[in-house]
Amino acid sequence: MRILKTSLLILVLILLMLPLVQQWKHPFAEPAIGGVVVDAPKPEFSSENILNGSFQTSTTEYLKDVVGFRSLFVGINNDMQYRLFHHIPSEGVVKGRDGFLFETGYVDSYMGKDFLGSSAIRKKLDKVLFLQDTLKSMGIDLILVFAPNKARCYSDHLPGYPEIHPGRSNYDEYIKQSKQLGIPFIDINGWFMEAKDTSRYPLITRLGTHWDSYGMVLAMDSIASYLEKSQGIDLPEILIDTLIMRDSTHPLEYDLARLLNLLLPLSQSPAPVPVYHFSTTGKTKPRVLAIADSYYSFVYTGPLASGLFSEPHYWYYFKGLFSPGKDKLPTEKVDLMDEIRNQDVIIIMATESNLFNFGWGFIEKAFSSFKGIAYQNALNEKRVREFEQLIRANPKWLEQVKLKAEQRNVSLDSMIRLDALYMTEREQIINQ
Numbered sequence: 001m002r003i004l005k006t007s008l009l010i011l012v013l014i015l016l017m018l019p020l021v022q023q024w025k026h027p028f029a030e031p032a033i034g035g036v037v038v039d040a041p042k043p044e045f046s047s048e049n050i051l052n053g054s055f056q057t058s059t060t061e062y063l064k065d066v067v068g069f070r071s072l073f074v075g076i077n078n079d080m081q082y083r084l085f086h087h088i089p090s091e092g093v094v095k096g097r098d099g100f101l102f103e104t105g106y107v108d109s110y111m112g113k114d115f116l117g118s119s120a121i122r123k124k125l126d127k128v129l130f131l132q133d134t135l136k137s138m139g140i141d142l143i144l145v146f147a148p149n150k151a152r153c154y155s156d157h158l159p160g161y162p163e164i165h166p167g168r169s170n171y172d173e174y175i176k177q178s179k180q181l182g183i184p185f186i187d188i189n190g191w192f193m194e195a196k197d198t199s200r201y202p203l204i205t206r207l208g209t210h211w212d213s214y215g216m217v218l219a220m221d222s223i224a225s226y227l228e229k230s231q232g233i234d235l236p237e238i239l240i241d242t243l244i245m246r247d248s249t250h251p252l253e254y255d256l257a258r259l260l261n262l263l264l265p266l267s268q269s270p271a272p273v274p275v276y277h278f279s280t281t282g283k284t285k286p287r288v289l290a291i292a293d294s295y296y297s298f299v300y301t302g303p304l305a306s307g308l309f310s311e312p313h314y315w316y317y318f319k320g321l322f323s324p325g326k327d328k329l330p331t332e333k334v335d336l337m338d339e340i341r342n343q344d345v346i347i348i349m350a351t352e353s354n355l356f357n358f359g360w361g362f363i364e365k366a367f368s369s370f371k372g373i374a375y376q377n378a379l380n381e382k383r384v385r386e387f388e389q390l391i392r393a394n395p396k397w398l399e400q401v402k403l404k405a406e407q408r409n410v411s412l413d414s415m416i417r418l419d420a421l422y423m424t425e426r427e428q429i430i431n432q
Contacts, residue, residue: 078261090259099266100157100206101256102150105353107158110151112167114356116426121173124358127367129181134370135346141230142346144178144185145223146171147295148192148211149352150204170355186226188219189352201272205248207257210295213273214243216252220304227345231286236308237279245270252298278307285310286344291318291362293354313339318360337369357425383427387420 078089088095094102108114132142149171151158158164171189178185192203192215203215211219217238224235248254253271260266288309290296296314299305300322305312313323320328321339340346348359368375391397398416405415 076263078263082260082262088260090261093256093259094159096154096157096159097161098157098206099268100154101209101260102154102158103209103256103353106149106151106209106351109169109171109353109355110149110155110166111164112169114170114353115168115173116170116356118173118177121170121177124363125174125177125181125183127363129183131363131366131370132183135340138341140340140343140346141184141227142348143226143230144174144183145292145347145349146174146185146187146189146355147293147349147351148189148204148215148219150209152189152352153192153196153204169352170358171352174355174358184230186223188222191219191222201243205253205271206268207248207266208253209256210252210298212253212271213246213298214271216298217274217276217304220299220308223347224308227286227288231344233284233286234282236283236285238276238304238307239279240274240276242275243272244275246273287311287313287342288345288347289313289315289339289343290347290349291315291359292347292349293317293351295351296349309345313343315362318362336365340366384417384420384424387423388416391416391419 081087081089086095092104094104094107096102128142128144135142152171155161155164155166175185175187175190177183192211196203201214203211203218205212210216217240221238224238227233228235246253248268248271249257249265250271251258253268254265257266286309288305290300290305290312292314293316297316300312300314305314306324311324313321315321315331316328319331321331321334322328348362350358354360365375391401401415401419402412404419405412
């Protein structure tokens, strides 16, 4: 009996020590935690921090983030929340009908919660119209592309359907005004909505947020066809040889479910993956620059961009420029006018949740450059502080910010700062 108790005690001690050993030496590989993860900083030791209690608090938060087998513990906790209590363990994800997952930002944009107003969108499109006319005289096409919004395409699977009542949205206003102004655009979002009921396969998976491989190939084929007409050339043709059904946990079809950080993956039907090649004989590849959000990531990193375009460039959120055979170049180190002049086509692509800041500054900076006027993009720090004071002085607003701070596990001061930055940026965009 004593031997059994001793053995059990040793086993318990070993189990208790394992996380420390893993934290120290990392003998076991751990899966990365999905989503944006901001680890707590290492606590700063000082008598002042000990006396005011901040060292103890920050040490607790730091150890939570660096403990061994953290991803395993997170997975067990999240699995229990999701499967047993039907609670979404990830900020920014909404569960709809029939197990559909949606990003809250996509839903909010569909509902019109981030609507800029018609005048702000008109100011943006007036700049686009000027750029299109200017670039056309240089033999360069500037084309707007509206990528799909899953919340809009599959609104019948949103929680609360059919009682939900979306308001006026940036997407609706961009489409309406682009037509009025005669601005060329490609509406993949609208096409997906029309095709979803007739397509043999889904274009966006139940557990993904971007287009799946099948939807992506069809969308790029449509964009290539459009460019053939606008450029008056014959682009390489995408020839689909066959479709294979792929494990549904691939990043392109499972990217939203990955944010839940579950221990065991969720199940969904296998996703269709086109196996294709390019017909290139007698074809012309245009030089294309895409200023785009994450929808273009798999286009660029896969064979599509290089198969259709000559030396394709990808300006990710207008923050970093990717080009073949080179490291990502920060925007501030790129000569904007040289980059523009070296293209045949410039595409500005965004999904609906990113139309709030469509172009991410590219449109304004290019407009200013061609007009020969100074470009101002720095946030007004004084205005940020004013919004911080407004938040603190408004009990209702402050309570909402407190709730967000708890949900995101950040300090109240940090959340007030984030909200103030958001409001300043929104005001600046509207006034541009």
